[in-house]
Amino acid sequence: MMKSMSFGQQSILCHATTQLRWVLLLGLLLTTGCSAFKPVNLLNTLIPSSGYTLQSGVTYGADKRQKLDIYSPTEPAIRSRIIVFVYGGAWREGNRGEYTFVAQALADAGHTVIIPDYRLYPSVVFPDFITDVADAIVAAKLTLGKQSGKPVSEVVLMGHSSGAHTAAMLASDPGWLEGSGVTASALIAIAGPYDLPLDNPEVKPVFRNVSGPDQARPIALVTPDHPPTLLIHGEQDERVLPFHTRNYSAALKATGVRVDVRWLEDTGHVASISGIATPLDSDSQNRQRITEFLDSL
Numbered sequence: 001m002m003k004s005m006s007f008g009q010q011s012i013l014c015h016a017t018t019q020l021r022w023v024l025l026l027g028l029l030l031t032t033g034c035s036a037f038k039p040v041n042l043l044n045t046l047i048p049s050s051g052y053t054l055q056s057g058v059t060y061g062a063d064k065r066q067k068l069d070i071y072s073p074t075e076p077a078i079r080s081r082i083i084v085f086v087y088g089g090a091w092r093e094g095n096r097g098e099y100t101f102v103a104q105a106l107a108d109a110g111h112t113v114i115i116p117d118y119r120l121y122p123s124v125v126f127p128d129f130i131t132d133v134a135d136a137i138v139a140a141k142l143t144l145g146k147q148s149g150k151p152v153s154e155v156v157l158m159g160h161s162s163g164a165h166t167a168a169m170l171a172s173d174p175g176w177l178e179g180s181g182v183t184a185s186a187l188i189a190i191a192g193p194y195d196l197p198l199d200n201p202e203v204k205p206v207f208r209n210v211s212g213p214d215q216a217r218p219i220a221l222v223t224p225d226h227p228p229t230l231l232i233h234g235e236q237d238e239r240v241l242p243f244h245t246r247n248y249s250a251a252l253k254a255t256g257v258r259v260d261v262r263w264l265e266d267t268g269h270v271a272s273i274s275g276i277a278t279p280l281d282s283d284s285q286n287r288q289r290i291t292e293f294l295d296s297l
Contacts, residue, residue: 039274040098047101047278050074051108060116060139061132068116068136069096070143071103077110081156081185081294082144084114086133088161088191088273091121091206101277108278109291114140114155118166126207126216130166134176141182154185156294157227160273161240164192168218168248171227186297187229188290191240191272194218194248219251228258230293232286234267262289 055070073080085102087094096115103113116136118129141152159167170176171187196217198207207216214220229252233245245261252259264272264286276286 038098039270040101043274043277043279044098044100047104048108049104051104052113055143058139058143060136063119065117065119066132066135067096068114068140069103070140071107071113071115073107073110073112075110076112079295079297080110080112081297082112082114082140082152082154083156083158083188084116084133084137084140084167086118086157086159086163086166087115088159088163089120090202091129091162093120094163102273105276105278105287106290109287111156111294112144116140121206125205125209127209130169130176133166134170134180137177137182138180141180151181153181154183156186156188157184158188158190158290159192160190161192161269164189165194165196165218168192168194169216169221171229172218172221172223174225184227186227186294188232188293189229189245189248190232191234191237191269192218192244192248193240194244219248222248222251222255222257224255224257226252226255226257228297229260230290231259231261232264232272232289233261234264234269234272236267237269237272239269260293 051074052071053074055072057067058070060066060068083106085099085106087096087099094117096117099115103115106113114136116133118132118136120129137155140155144152157167157171159165167187168189171184174183177183193203194217196207197203198210198213198216210216231245231249233242235242242263249259249261264275267275272286274280276290278287
């Protein structure tokens with residue numbers, strides 16, 4: 001005979017079933033190959049629309065991709081930060097609208113989130129996409145300063161995959177933001193290729209303009225002025241192998257920079273960022289890791 005369940009047991013079962021549905025549905029869509037049914041599009045339709053106001057399409061350059069979105073928190077945190085999130089896509093694809101789930105999670109925690117688009121390969125090569133993000137930061141500074149009447153002097157850099165590489169480049173070399181009046185107060189980098197293999201067939205054409213092997217490798221550019229850093233990486237990441245985070249962490253520690261490393265068990269490349277979404281965060285606790293790091297600064 002089956003025992004009847006208490007209300008608490010039913011709630012636990014319901015939660016587990018909901019999480020299983022997410023896993024199965026996202027897994028199914030990952031295998032369809034249909035852009036109209038990208039998992040990220042599904043995810044964005046299911047996240048809450050609360051916690052922020054959106055200012056979309058702020059222009060920072062003449063190219064059609066040189067635009068950014070600003071997510072302002074409805075209830076700013078006591079230590080509210082301005083976070084610039086750089087998405088990934090192998091420097092070849094992506095758009096800011098796909099990452100509403102990131103902005104919602106962080107804005108709901110009380111932080112302002114900037115998500116810029118940037119020019120992509122093959123239209124541009126290194127370092128144009130990095131200078132785009134630097135220019136976007138300046139534009140965001142001016143826009144937020146006018147709106148609030150308060151000067152913006154620092155931002156938290158954050159990125160995933162190739163976007164984490166861009167964020168790490170900006171954090172490792174302050175020259176990118178020189179003269180902007182903005183400095184990086186922290187770096188949150190998720191599953192990035194910090195020990196960039198320039199001989200990789202996917203990487204080589206994008207970085208064909210580098211003057212030396214270390215010019216585009218954040219691990220070789222670390223100085224004691226590097227901001228405090230949180231590195232997050234899935235242990236099962238087969239797209240950007242975990243050695244990149246291990247090597248970057250070692251370089252930061254060797255230079256005396258504060259670095260926190262969080263390994264995600266049974267997690268691959270995509271899940272290391274999708275786990276921040278409000279419906280999925282109870283399992284990965286990515287948002288909690290990030291907000292705790294921000295609170296500790």
